[in-house]
Amino acid sequence: MSPMHAYDAMANEHIRTTFIALVEAIVPNMPDVAVYGAEQAAGAVELGIHDYLIWELDHNLSLFVGYYLANIPMASSTAMLLNAGAAQLIASGKAQDPRLHVVWGGGPFASLSCRDRIRVLAMLEHLDVDLGCLPPPYKNDGGLVTFIVDYLNRGTMFGFYSEWSAYGSTRLNTPTCRILEYFPVSWRQVGYPGVSKGYRAVRGYLLTIERNGKEASDA
Template structure:
């Protein structure tokens, strides 16, 4: 499962140069795939009968990506490489970046046999489209947020996370960092004339 999400973020998230000079930093180095797994398991709720509940979606989503990749390969619309760049990867991780993005497009446009997808995606076009959109968003959120800087605490509940270093994305946008407070705009001073009478 990890390899599938590493392959996903490798296809969607650009590599960066640290401080504008040093070695390239990819999404795998920043743990963006862990953000996607965490998000899929904790942030998406599904309607079940009369109830909405959060069910872990990371594992079935990884299978969905692999099944879609297999369908693309079987339709001769993608060519897998002889080995995966990601340890213990399945079919999705054997595809080139371009073919991985094409796989997402096939899922988003529902150009595949939905009956072959795992539960809860099987014949559920709305959920498939929603989760493909979520995969794109979570990839960017994980990369451009402070997620990587939480280090060893990033998988803790939000109240227990602590920044362990200055996030790369903050450096990229020139954000000065956490402060005890920034001045807030409180409106304009309004002078009213009193009319007596």
């Protein structure tokens, strides 16, 4: 492996480890509910939602570059944002749990407990950080920081409760090339029976309209 390829592999592993730590904190594994079946305990890591976030950040977000919208890969810079926020939390002394063993390819964010990772997200969301020390494009852009933190929370939940994980080996393909390989585990967790063309749709509500000079009629 060439030095450049080795560097790319290490960078990619660093990004992936950071997003694993993120989704683990937002939707953790829940062994206490395993009484309903082993699959019921699955969290976001078990369903590979970190890969979903990385794919979405690199393919489906657009930023204004000058006067134009451009699709810019955001996974790497967002991983750096999370690590910068974690470093500031640690330096401030606000981390409340002992730091975990730093896994290979990890960083400050992955070294924190799940509770402290949530504290990092709260700091970033409330802009309780030094914006000048954040990586581009987040540096000195509080609006983008709050947007991406909200997106990370919503994106993790959306990926977890959507059918994405059930695409299995095709999940990282483009959307038109994905194939459902099994029934989504998260749908079983919430009792969702799956897509059906027979579901009733709300077509409106019965209204009583008062007409001038006439009796009320239903519409």
